[in-house]
Amino acid sequence: xxxxxxxxxxxxxxxxxxxxxxxxxxxxxxxxxxxxxxxxxxxxxxxxxxxxxxxxxxxxxxxxxxxxxxxxxxxxxxxxxxxxxxxxxxxxxxxxxxxxxxxxxxx
Amino acid sequence: xxxxxxxxxxxxxxxxxxxxxxxxxxxxxxxxxxxxxxxxxxxxxxxxxxxxxxxxxxxxxxxxxxxxxxxxxxxxxxxxxxxxxxxxxxxxxxxxxxxxxxxxxxxxxxxxxxxxxxxxxxxxxxxxxxxxxxxxxxxxxxxxxxxxxxxxxxxxxxxxxxxxxxxxxxxxxxxxxxxxxxxxxxxxxxxxxxxxxxxxxxxxxxxxxxxxxxxxxxxxxxxxxxxxxxxxxxxxxxxxxxxxxxxxxxxxxxxxxxxxxxxxxxxxxxxxxxxxxxxxxxxxxxxxxxxxxxxxxxxxxxxxxxxxxxxxxxxxxxxxxxxxxxxxxxxxxxxxxxxxxxxxxxxxxxxxxxxxxxxxxxxxxxxxxxxxxxxxxxxxxxxxxxxxxxxxxxxxxxxxxxxxxxxxxxxxxxxxxxxxxxxxxxxxxxxxxxxxxxxxxxxxxxxxxxxxxxxxxxxxxxxxxxxxxxxxxxxxxxxxxxxxxxxxxxxxxxxxxxxxxxxxxxxxxxxxxxxxxxxxxxxxxxxxxxxxxxxxxxxxxxxxxxxxxxxxxxxxxxxxxxxxxxxxxxxxxxxxxxxxxxxxxxxxxxxxxxxxxxxxxxxxxxxxxxxxxxxxxxxxxxxxxxxxxxxxxxxxxxxxxxxxxxxxxxxxxxxxxxxxxxxxxxxxxxxxxxxxxxxxxxxxxxxxxxxxxxxxxxxxxxxxxxxxxxxxxxxxxxxxxxxxxxxxxxxxxxxxxxxxxxxxxxxxxxxxxxxxxxxxxxxxxxxxxxxxxxxxxxxxxxxxxxxxxxxxxxxxxxxxxxxxxxxxx
Numbered sequence: 001x002x003x004x005x006x007x008x009x010x011x012x013x014x015x016x017x018x019x020x021x022x023x024x025x026x027x028x029x030x031x032x033x034x035x036x037x038x039x040x041x042x043x044x045x046x047x048x049x050x051x052x053x054x055x056x057x058x059x060x061x062x063x064x065x066x067x068x069x070x071x072x073x074x075x076x077x078x079x080x081x082x083x084x085x086x087x088x089x090x091x092x093x094x095x096x097x098x099x100x101x102x103x104x105x106x107x
Numbered sequence: 108x109x110x111x112x113x114x115x116x117x118x119x120x121x122x123x124x125x126x127x128x129x130x131x132x133x134x135x136x137x138x139x140x141x142x143x144x145x146x147x148x149x150x151x152x153x154x155x156x157x158x159x160x161x162x163x164x165x166x167x168x169x170x171x172x173x174x175x176x177x178x179x180x181x182x183x184x185x186x187x188x189x190x191x192x193x194x195x196x197x198x199x200x201x202x203x204x205x206x207x208x209x210x211x212x213x214x215x216x217x218x219x220x221x222x223x224x225x226x227x228x229x230x231x232x233x234x235x236x237x238x239x240x241x242x243x244x245x246x247x248x249x250x251x252x253x254x255x256x257x258x259x260x261x262x263x264x265x266x267x268x269x270x271x272x273x274x275x276x277x278x279x280x281x282x283x284x285x286x287x288x289x290x291x292x293x294x295x296x297x298x299x300x301x302x303x304x305x306x307x308x309x310x311x312x313x314x315x316x317x318x319x320x321x322x323x324x325x326x327x328x329x330x331x332x333x334x335x336x337x338x339x340x341x342x343x344x345x346x347x348x349x350x351x352x353x354x355x356x357x358x359x360x361x362x363x364x365x366x367x368x369x370x371x372x373x374x375x376x377x378x379x380x381x382x383x384x385x386x387x388x389x390x391x392x393x394x395x396x397x398x399x400x401x402x403x404x405x406x407x408x409x410x411x412x413x414x415x416x417x418x419x420x421x422x423x424x425x426x427x428x429x430x431x432x433x434x435x436x437x438x439x440x441x442x443x444x445x446x447x448x449x450x451x452x453x454x455x456x457x458x459x460x461x462x463x464x465x466x467x468x469x470x471x472x473x474x475x476x477x478x479x480x481x482x483x484x485x486x487x488x489x490x491x492x493x494x495x496x497x498x499x500x501x502x503x504x505x506x507x508x509x510x511x512x513x514x515x516x517x518x519x520x521x522x523x524x525x526x527x528x529x530x531x532x533x534x535x536x537x538x539x540x541x542x543x544x545x546x547x548x549x550x551x552x553x554x555x556x557x558x559x560x561x562x563x564x565x566x567x568x569x570x571x572x573x574x575x576x577x578x579x580x581x582x583x584x585x586x587x588x589x590x591x592x593x594x595x596x597x598x599x600x601x602x603x604x605x606x607x608x609x610x611x612x613x614x615x616x617x618x619x620x621x622x623x624x625x626x627x628x629x630x631x632x633x634x635x636x637x638x639x640x641x642x643x644x645x646x647x648x649x650x651x652x653x654x655x656x657x658x659x660x661x662x663x664x665x666x667x668x669x670x671x672x673x674x675x676x677x678x679x680x681x682x683x684x685x686x687x688x689x690x691x692x693x694x695x696x697x698x699x700x701x702x703x704x705x706x707x708x709x710x711x712x713x714x715x716x717x718x719x720x721x722x723x724x725x726x727x728x729x730x731x732x733x734x735x736x737x738x739x740x741x742x743x744x745x746x747x748x749x750x751x752x753x754x755x756x757x758x759x760x761x762x763x764x765x766x767x768x769x770x771x772x773x774x775x776x777x778x779x780x781x782x783x784x785x786x787x788x789x790x791x792x793x794x795x796x797x798x799x800x801x802x803x804x805x806x807x808x809x810x811x812x813x814x815x816x817x818x819x820x821x822x823x824x825x826x827x828x829x830x831x832x833x834x835x836x837x838x839x840x841x842x843x844x845x846x847x848x849x850x851x852x853x854x855x856x857x858x859x860x861x862x863x864x865x866x867x868x869x870x871x872x873x874x875x876x877x878x879x880x881x882x883x884x885x886x887x888x889x890x891x892x893x894x895x896x897x898x899x900x901x902x903x904x905x906x907x908x909x910x911x912x913x914x915x916x
Contacts, residue, residue, distance in 0.1 A: 004838065005735065005740050005743060005744075006735065006739075006743055006837065007834045007835075007837040007838045007841075008747070008834055009743035009744065009746060009747040010833055010834065010837050011830035011831060011833045011834030011837070012747040012750055012751065012830060013746070013747065013750050013769075013833075014829050014830050014832075014833040015826040015827055015829055015830025015833075016750040016751060016753065016754055016826070016830075017750075018703075018707055018822075018825065018826040018829040018830070019754060019822055019823060019825075019826040020753070020754060021699075021703050021707075022700045022703060022704060022822045022825070022826075023700075023812055023814070024700075024812030024814070025810055025811055025812035027759050027762075027804070027807065028762070028811075028812065029699065031753055031762060031763075031766055034766065034796070035750055035753065035766070035769065038769065038770065038773055039833070041773070041785075042773055042776065043833070043837060045776075045777065045780060045782060045785065046837065046841055047840065047841060049841075063876040063877050063880060064880065066782050066784060066785055066877045067877050067880040067881050067885065069782075069785055070784055070785055070788055070877065070881060071881070071888065071889065071892050073785065073788045073789055073792055074788065074792065074892060074896060075892060075895055075896070076792070077792040077795060077796060077896075078895055078896045078899035078900075079899070080796055080799075081795075081796070081799055081899060081900075081903055082899045082902055082903060084799055084800060084803050085803070085902070085903045085906045085907060086906065087803070087807070088803050088806060088807065088906070088907070089906045089907070089910070091806070091807055091808065092910065096808070096810070097807060097808065097810055098810055098812060099698065099699050099700070099812075100698065103696075103697040103698055103699065
C-alpha cells in the first residue's frame with residue numbers, strides 16, 4: 001500500500017529542487033540538483049516497503065533497493081562535488097555566477 | 108527454405124534473384140573495369156545488362172508465373188519475395204533492354220567526360236534497383252528497391268556535382284520522390300495491418316491480392332480505405348511526376364542525356380505507373396461501379412497531368428524540357444488508363460507502357476544526338492536537321508508520329524483504348540463524367556501539337572546560325588535506330604506484342620483475369636475513332652498558330668508565377684530555413700532555465716497525461732500507511748520544511764546549513780526504515796558535502812539572483828506541477844505489488860547468526876546482505892561506481908589546481 005504523507009514530502013522535495021534549478025545563481029542550481037537527487041534516493045527506498053527489519057537482523061526490507069540507493073548516494077556526492085568545483089571555476093574564469101550573464105542574451 | 112505459389116511454371120529463386128543481383132555486383136566491379144578499359148567500360152556494363160535481358164527473356168519464354176519467397180525478417184512477417192508475371196516482365200524488359208542500349212550509347216556520349224566510374228556504377232545500381240522494383244513480390248522489398256531508385260536517380264541527376272543547377276535539381280527530385288515514398292510506406296503498413304486483422308499478416312503482394320475483398324472490407328469498416336488509397340497514390344504520383352509533383356522531372360534533365368532516356372523516360376518514372384498497375388486489383392473490385400474512389404482519384408489525376416503537362420510541353424523552349432513535360436503527360440495517360448474501371452483502360456495503360464518507353468527513349472537519344480552534334484538544345488535555333496542527320500531524322504519522325512497518336516503508328520492504338528475507356532465511362536455514368544473524354548481529347552490535341560513541333564526540328568530550312576553538325580558515332584546512332592525499329596515493329600504487328608507480353612501485363616492489373624485482348628482494326632466508325640479524328644483535325648488546324656500559342660503560354664506563366672507548381676515548391680523550400688531561423692532563438696536560448704523547464708515540464712506533462720490516458724486511480728491509503736510510524740512522519744515533514752527553507756535562505760552559507768538539515772533528516776529516515784548502511788553513508792556524505800560547500804563558498808561572490816514576483820509565480824507553478832507528478836507517481840507505484848522474488852531470495856538468506864547466515868557467508872563471505880550485494884553480487888557495478896568517484900576526484904583536482912597550465916588565459 002501507499003504512504004500518502006511520504007508521497008507529499010517527496011513531492012515537496014522535487015518541487016523545491018525544480019524551483020532551485022530554475023534560478024540564476026549557479027550555487028542554487030547545484031543545491032537544486034542535490035535536493036532532487038536526495039528525493040530520488042528516498043523515493044527508491046519507499047519502493048522497497050517498510051515492513052522488514054535491518055539487513056543484518058533477518059526478515060529485512062528489500063535489500064536490493066538499499067544496495068541501489070547506497071550506490072546512488074555516493075554517486076550523488078561525486079556529482080555535487082564536481083558541480084560545486086565547476087561553479088568555482090566558472091567564477092574564476094568569468095568573474096560571475098549569474099547564469100543569465102553567462103549564457104544567452106538575458107532579458 | 109524457398110516456397111512457391113504459382114500456377115504455370117513457378118519462378119526459380121536463383122535465376123530471378125540473379126536478375127536483380129547481377130547489376131549490383133557489376134556496380135561493385137565498375138571501378139576496376141574503368142581502370143582497365145577506361146571509356147570502353149560502358150560496353151562491359153552493357154554486357155551485364157544483356158545478361159539480365161537474357162535471363163528475363165528466358166523467364167518469359169518458359170511462361171514463368173508466380174511468387175517465390177525466402178525468409179527475410181520473419182518476426183515482422185516480412186519476406187524477400189519475388190513475383191514474376193506479365194507486368195513484372197514488361198518492366199524488367201524495359202529496364203534491362205533499354206539498359207543495354209543506354210550503356211552502349213553512353214560509351215559514345217560520355218566520351219572524355221570525368222567521373223566515369225561513378226557514372227557507370229550508379230547507373231548499374233539503378234538498373235538493379237529498377238529490376239528489383241519490377242520483380243519484388245513483397246511490399247517491403249518493393250519499398251526498399253523503390254527508394255534505391257530514388258537515391259540512384261539523385262546521384263545521376265547530380266552527376267555534374269560542380270554545377271549549381273544540377274545540385275538543385277537533384278535535391279528537388281530527392282525531396283519530392285522520397286517524401287512521396289514515405290506516404291506510400293504508410294499505405295503499405297495499413298495494407299499489412301488490414302491483412303493481420305482477418306488472418307495471417309503478410310506483405311506478400313500476391314497473398315494480399317488474393318484476399319483483396321476481405322482487405323477492402325476491413326479497411327472500409329474503419330474508414331481507412333480511401334486514406335490508404337490516397338497514401339499509395341501519393342507515392343505513385345510523386346514517382347511518376349503527376350501534377351503537382353511533375354516539377355522535378357524537367358529539372359532532372361540536368362542529368363546526362365542517356366540518364367534522361369533511361370531513368371526519366373523509360374524506367375524509373377514508370378515505377379509509379381507500375382505500382383498503380385500492380386495494386387490495381389487490390390483496390391479495384393472486379394464488380395466495381397464505374398466511378399469508385401479508385402477511378403475518381405487516379406483517372407482524374409492522370410487526365411489532369413496528361414493535359415497540364417502537354418500544355419507545358421508546348422511552351423517549352425528546350426528540346427529536353429519539351430520531352431520531360433511530354434513524359435509526365437504520357438505517364439498521366441497511363442495512370443488515367445489504369446484508373447478507369449473499364450477493361451479498355453487497363454489495356455491502354457499496359458499497352459502505353461511499352462509504346463511510350465519505345466518512342467520516348469528513342470526521342471531522348473535523338474535529343475542527345477542533336478545536342479551533342481549541333482551544340483544547342485534550344486528549339487528556336489534548330490531546324491532542317493535532316494540534311495545533316497538523315498538517319499536520326501527518320502527515327503525522330505517515326506517516334507514523333509507514334510507519340511502524336513497518328514494512325515497507324517503504335518501510339519494510336521493505346522490512345523484509342525484510353526478514348527474508349529473514357530467514352531464508355533462517361534456514356535454509362537453521364538453527367539460530370541463527360542469531362543473524362545473531353546479532357547482526354549484536349550490533352551491529346553496538345554500532345555499532337557508538340558509532337559509535330561519536335562519532328563519539325565528536322566524539316567524546313569536550315570538556319571545559317573547553325574554551325575557544322577557532325578555525324579553521330581555508331582555507338583550513339585545504333586541504339587536510337589533500334590528503338591525506332593521497335594516502334595515500327597509494334598506499329599506493324601500490335602497484336603503480336605499483345606499476345607506475347609502486353610496481354611499478360613494487362614491480366615496482372617485486372618482481378619481474376621487471365622489476360623489477353625485484341626487490338627481493333629480501325630475499320631468502322633466508333634466513338635474513340637471519332638475522338639481521334641477530332642484530335643488530329645484540331646491539332647492540324649491549330650498547328651498554324653503554334654508560335655503564338657507557345658509565346659502566349661510562356662508569357663502567361665511569366666506574368667502569373669503562382670500558376671507554376673515550382674513557385675510553391677520554391678516558396679516551401681525557402682520557408683524552411685526562415686522557420687528555422689525564427690524558432691531557433693526561442694528554443695535555443697542558451698539559458699539553463701529554458702532547457703530545464705522544457706525537459707522537466709515535458710516529462711511531468713507526459714507522465715500525467717499517461718496516467719490520465721491509462722485511467723489510473725490515485726490510491727489514497729488509510730492513515731499514514733502500513734509500516735509508516737509517527738516518527739517517520741515527523742522526520743519527513745521536517746525534511747520537507749528544511750527543503751522549503753533552502754529556497755528562502757538569505758545567504759549561501761545559511762542555505763548550505765539548511766541543506767544539511769535536509770540531508771540529516773534523510774539519514775534519520777533511513778535509520779527508521781531499518782537501513783543502517785544507507786544512514787551511515789548518508790551521514791558521511793552529508794558531512795563531506797557541507798565541508799566542501801563551506802570551503803568553496805567563501806571564494807564565491809555574494810550573488811543571490813533576486814527574482815521578481817512574475818518569475819517566482821511562473822517557476823513556482825512549474826515546480827508545483829513537477830511536485831504533484833512525483834507525489835502521484837509515488838502513490839501509484841508503491842501501491843503496486845512488485846514481483847519481489849529477488850528481494851525474498853536475498854532476505855531469506857540474510858541475517859546473522861541465524862541458520863541462514865552460513866548460506867550468505869558461503870555465497871558472498873559476509874553477514875550483511877546489502878554489503879554482500881554491493882561488493883559481491885554486483886561487484887562490477889560497484890567497481891564502476893568507485894571509478895566514477897575517482898574520475899570526479901581527478902576532475903576536481905584538475906579544475907582547481909591546473910588552471911594555470913591549461914590553454915585558458
